[in-house]
Amino acid sequence: MGRVSGSGPTPVPGRLPETAAVLAVRRGVREWVAGQGGRMPVVVGLSGGADSLALVAAAVVEAGDVTAVVVDHRLQDGSGEVARRAAAQALGLGCVDAVVVPVEVGREGGVEAAARAARYAALDAVRDGRPVLLGHTLDDQAETVLLGLGRGSGGRSIQGMAAWNAPWGRPLLGVRRAQTVRMCADLGIEPWDDPHNTDPGYTRVRVRAEVLPLLEDVLGGGVAQALARTADQLREDGAVLDALADELRHSATLPPAPGGLDDTERPRLSIEILLTAPAALRRRAVRAWLADLGVSGVKNAHLQAVDELVSGWRGQGGVAVGGGSRAHRLVVTREHGTLTVRAQPRIDAT
Template identity: 45%
Template sequence: MPGSVDSTAEAGGSTAEELVAERRGRLHPAIARTREAVRSALSDLPAGTTALVACSGGTDSLALAAATAFEAPKLGLRAGAVVVDHGLQPDSARTAEIAAEQCRGVGLDPVQVRAVEVGREGGPEGAARTARYDALRAAADEFAADVVLLAHTRDDQAETVLLGLGRGSGARSLAGMAAVAGLLRRPFLEVPRATTAAACIAAGLRPWHDPHNDDPTYTRVRVRHEVLPVLEEALGPGVVEALARTAGLLRADADALDMLAADLAETAVRRTDGEVLCDVGMVADEPAALRTRVLRQAALEAGSRATDLNAGHVAAVDALITDWRGQRWIDLPQGIRAIRRGGFIIFGPDVTG
């Protein structure tokens, strides 16, 4: 079913009094909150920097586009937008152009629509995400942008934490999405989705509703519409906020552990042509939280992909150190193997016993 422009998006808690206040000339509180979030996210950038908003035309990204268009010039920044057309919906090109028109309408410039071809690797969601992020990085290169803004909200963060719990993931996955990750920034991670909906209504924007957001074949949709409401009913209001807060606390812990593991890897891991070697003696007595991080990083450097390398793979490699019985190699994603030989765990595509 094609997506539709949602002209009756829920105000997400906007009261009649708030709407009357807006008509009387006072700034709507939802708009104020989205602008404050963007201002905070961009405040460290030097004047003259270009920031691009990744805009799908949905509620969250349109609210982000409007807030960025208002705040960026006040900070001396240039602000534009990139609309990625995944080609997965009927009339997707028209939908993308409507989103681009609204971005231009709020004052963003440049605004570009980039059509992508979504592959199959990583499943539908993973393949679309890969194509989208590749397009955003290409646009950033083209426009010499130092920052790309993504519109993930506090609700998205909570859903990400629950998905990580369901997969049995470690602290890094449960830490959710980072507010800053290299080129990418997420100003709305502490902003509820209801606030972005209210901001769009108050600003007169007309978001597009992606039918995929209601399709229960997607795990995230089931978490959003089935799991979170049950948790709210059983545990009371505030579950989304608590999950997002938990992600922030875990991120601080995970960042500290990653730094310690990186220091350990500097001495324990070395690279040769086609292979990565981890010194068993240097990591054997380290805490499991550090040792497994070093082993995971070694596997990634050897060629396994982060999206495919899971905790079970790393645990099996760790057993070559903690439960060594002369076992054979461990098969890892992308044809990489890990084997213990001569006091080292050796990672590579051709290692055998």
């Protein structure tokens, strides 16, 4: 991790030009800060692109002490210089600190997913209890919803991104990408154009450059805003369903069963109680139960298979749900009227 010295005078807080773009971005940050109880020190994840640079400039004025953190993924030649330049721009905009954090990006799940995982881990490691603000815009939200819809990943995936999902804050979800680009021009700062953002080898890039413009043309405009509204509505509905599912999960939870291969005690769920609820609530309750046991990223296909253990029992075997260790995998089984998670030996374990 390295710190970068700024150059030039530090802007006086509150002295940004009052253009339409600047006011729109500042309004987004101001409303987010007010929703969290008022001004506070924050970290901003800075890529050097227009969205995150505009966020930095607005946060300096609206949020309080701002530390910019630039994660250098080291996936492109010259990435270190790009990162140092972004950090220097952040200091010039009035940040109290700007740091560059180099990371190693793996390959699990593809380069895009691995880079995202490395970036979030790096930001979490240096935030020191502060919220981390990210520069996702309304356009990013629309792309996320459309990708989730196209992949058929279920209602949760098309809820999009939340403005606050501790420790991650997204104040610009009501701001268009064009407005952050315009704000940078209004401030006289040159953002970095990541070549990955125009590489058609990435699905999101094609959605951005081809699919959304076509939908805007066919449907007469307003598609991005409509997709973002859909995400907002689904998050509200999802919050109600999650609360009901939590009540179901607590009602159905039973003490652990003895005899696990790894000697780990895991709470079980009563099938009799689960059957009193609709399938949608059962699956949400099971997802939350598994998350409490450290099993994350459960796919809908897995949840459907687990629900078959509850409502369509035919003597079928358990459902592997990920997690576990190199020697054992975690499997949801039906035992004595309960759903139980067991550790079973991996076939390829040595």
